[in-house]
Amino acid sequence: MGMAQWHDRTPILVSLIGRPDFGPALDLALSQVAAFDLTCVFAYPGEERPLLLHDGLRGVSSPAIMANYLNGTYLLDAVYAACRRPVPDGLYRLRELAPDDFFEGDYFKSPAVHPCISMETGTLAEEIVFIAALSPSTRLAYSLMRQNGRETFTETEMEALRTAAPMVTALLAQHWRSHVPADGAVDGALLERAFSSFRPGTLTAREQTIVSLVLRGHSSLSIARLLDIAEGTVKNHRKHIHAKLGISSQTELFNLFIGHLIGEA
Amino acid sequence: MGMAQWHDRTPILVSLIGRPDFGPALDLALSQVAAFDLTCVFAYPGEERPLLLHDGLRGVSSPAIMANYLNGTYLLDAVYAACRRPVPDGLYRLRELAPDDFFEGDYFKSPAVHPCISMETGTLAEEIVFIAALSPSTRLAYSLMRQNGRETFTETEMEALRTAAPMVTALLAQHWRSHVPADGAVDGALLERAFSSFRPGTLTAREQTIVSLVLRGHSSLSIARLLDIAEGTVKNHRKHIHAKLGISSQTELFNLFIGHLIGEA
DNA sequence: GCGTACATATCCCCAAAGGGATAGTTTTTG
DNA sequence: CAAAAACTATCCCTTTGGGGATATGTACGC
Structure with a gap:
């Protein structure tokens, strides 16, 4: 399952907090726990537009689609909705977060809105996401995706990832805290x-x-x-x-x- | 042995990086791995005087003794010597770091120089220390001490602590990095x-x-x-x-x- | 009533910043 | 070694800021 390798690598991840190669290193370390193809990290600050903090999409999502997402279609995203609800820190399957009819709706099927789901090469087998709170109104979402043709994440894999989740969410918050505008600090008291x-x-x-x-x-x-x-x-x-x-x-x-x-x- | 508890607590420690209660939380978490009585963290920046970054000495060391140490007697300290040598990141017993005649010398026996060893209530059973590099010329030293009347750390305990060492040194560096003037920064304002x-x-x-x-x-x-x-x-x-x-x-x-x-x- | 301070407004000219595009050189990194 | 990233540089064009001069209306106090 790779939990031993995971524990071996977490000290390195801690030492990379605040450094530019943290994102890729996190991808690499987690890939020892369970396999996945694409990753990305978004911040959803307050009521503002999301920020793309880490791009592990391997060029699968075009700049135009990403711009669309950042400019407005994120409002339709189930991950965004979960961050606004908000849900507690932890690991979630996209299917859990989405309303029942989500996968039948226009959003999911549209080839032009979602930066990850809708790509030329096919559709996703599954997306799971670590959600971490940065502040009462700001959440980070770290998505792991399996591309078309692969199986969904097994319950065994999910259990291993859930074990790693407290560390993952703590790392996410520490590394990207300074990259996201502080909570209303600019117009605060x-x-x-x-x-x-x-x-x-x-x-x-x-x-x-x-x-x-x-x-x-x-x-x-x-x-x-x-x-x-x-x-x-x-x-x-x-x-x-x-x-x-x-x-x-x-x-x-x-x-x-x-x-x-x-x-x- | 407590390694399971240790792994459970590390995510909390990560989330406390940069917060004032990190030091006590680190003490608490490590006490699950092996018992100790006193702790302290010093920074040894470049050629300058050391900084006391964390005081887990429980008032055993008087302010006067600490002032002495910070003002010059640190130059005689085996931990300081190790940081100047310097040694690789990791866990060390003070006996390993000290020269053979160290425990017979004036320094160790003097009641007025060492902030930890020389206390009114008696002498130390043992001191072990995590050493972490902040920069090529700056080291952090996190000491764990057992007071008089207790046994020295067993090899089994040391092995457990050594397993935790990579995470401990990474945490030390991340948390206290911003507390120590940057390398060669004149004013560090x-x-x-x-x-x-x-x-x-x-x-x-x-x-x-x-x-x-x-x-x-x-x-x-x-x-x-x-x-x-x-x-x-x-x-x-x-x-x-x-x-x-x-x-x-x-x-x-x-x-x-x-x-x-x-x-x- | 009259002077003063303040807020409002316009004109002109120049300096600086912002942004798209392109490209050569060096450094880092896999 | 080869690819990627960073640093360097130039061209061109638009927007914004800075400052001098000047003017009108208005509120307040002496």
């Missing part, structure tokens, strides 16, 4: 407090509003639309802000703010 | 640490260099002059960085980094 304690008195209320929007990543045009004023007005405000703070670029503004954040800590 | 822990694995070394310069406020031209490459090359790197991080502007890069800073706190 911490950031709010940092904004309001940033140069109070020097800037007018309106200017503070504009600074906080700039720091959140908005362009002048985007700010103008948000506040329902002209783009030129926003640019003018930014000009005044720069003059007051004694800086001459957005970059310096970010630097001031980073210094402010660190100084507070 | 907060900001430096934040830069180096920003999306590891996603970006190449060169790309990380460019990101850190951009975040410091440099323009493409300024970076080009600093690195003595063409401005277009810098712009190209930035293009690739944006693609990898899934963003499309400097502003978003700053946002990611601010989120990273806040997320770490």
Whole structure:
């Protein structure tokens, strides 16, 4: 069954946390426990679009299909639904996660939506997935797939993979934690407090509003639309802000703010 | 023997990497494999003074003795010598590491130098130590100690601990890597640490260099002059960085980094 | 009433960043 | 050794930001 080999390899996986070859190494180590053909890791952060964190699809899924999936068809994915439900950390068969009629529906059969299932070379024998929580609202999904013509995973294999699951989910979370935007951190209370304690008195209320929007990543045009004023007005405000703070670029503004954040800590 | 319990607990240890309760949890998990009374983790970075990273000494070592050790008597320590030699990662008995006359020398017998050995309550039955490399010149040492009146570690216990050693050393390195100033980093400031822990694995070394310069406020031209490459090359790197991080502007890069800073706190 | 500060808005010009495409050289890695 | 990845470089074109100058409306206080 290969559990001994699995235990032998886990220390190596731990040492590869945070390194670029972690994904391939995880594939390799798990292949000692049970055979599979394709893998991938997606993050489903909050209500945002998924991120492809690891691509073990061997080029079977075209870039166009992947782009489709990331742009919207993921909403129809049973794995996505499970991550939103959410389910506890562990190993799941796709058949368990999917509604009864899933495999009869348009999604599964469409050749243009799923990055893994619908490939030119045929259909999948089975997909199983490790699900790991990164935060209350973010889940990682590590899929193992068997291609057409092969058997489904036996219960013996599943049992061995289930034994490995606690380690797999812990590894997934540790390695990819820093690759996924933190839970609402960018508009969290911490950031709010940092904004309001940033140069109070020097800037007018309106200017503070504009600074906080700039720091959140908005362009002048985007700010103008948000506040329902002209783009030129926003640019003018930014000009005044720069003059007051004694800086001459957005970059310096970010630097001031980073210094402010660190100084507070 | 407890190897089954050990394997059960390692996933929890992995999930605690980077969290404050990792040290105690490691002590607890290893105590299932073999009994011991006291523990501690030191880092020996380059040629600098050691750092006490984990204190499982239960107050047996006085602050004064610890200060002495950190200030200079560590130079006489056999564990320090082993880390400077250096020895390969693994588990060692202190008796193996020490020169033959070590236990007869002034160091071992002095009541004022060793943070663990010389305590009021008596002497040690034995000390064993896991040594893990953090970098070519930095080693971590995780000591397990049995107090007076107990037996030394049996060969059976040592064998069990040696089986666990690859995982233990990998865990040590991962958890405490960010606690020890990077190799040759002059100041190892907060900001430096934040830069180096920003999306590891996603970006190449060169790309990380460019990101850190951009975040410091440099323009493409300024970076080009600093690195003595063409401005277009810098712009190209930035293009690739944006693609990898899934963003499309400097502003978003700053946002990611601010989120990273806040997320770490 | 008048000055001041603030928010709004427009024009022009230049510097910088973003992005597609392509390609030669070096380094890493299997 | 051969393939892959990374680093280097250039061309061209669009979008965004930065800054000078200027102007109108509005709210507040003296």
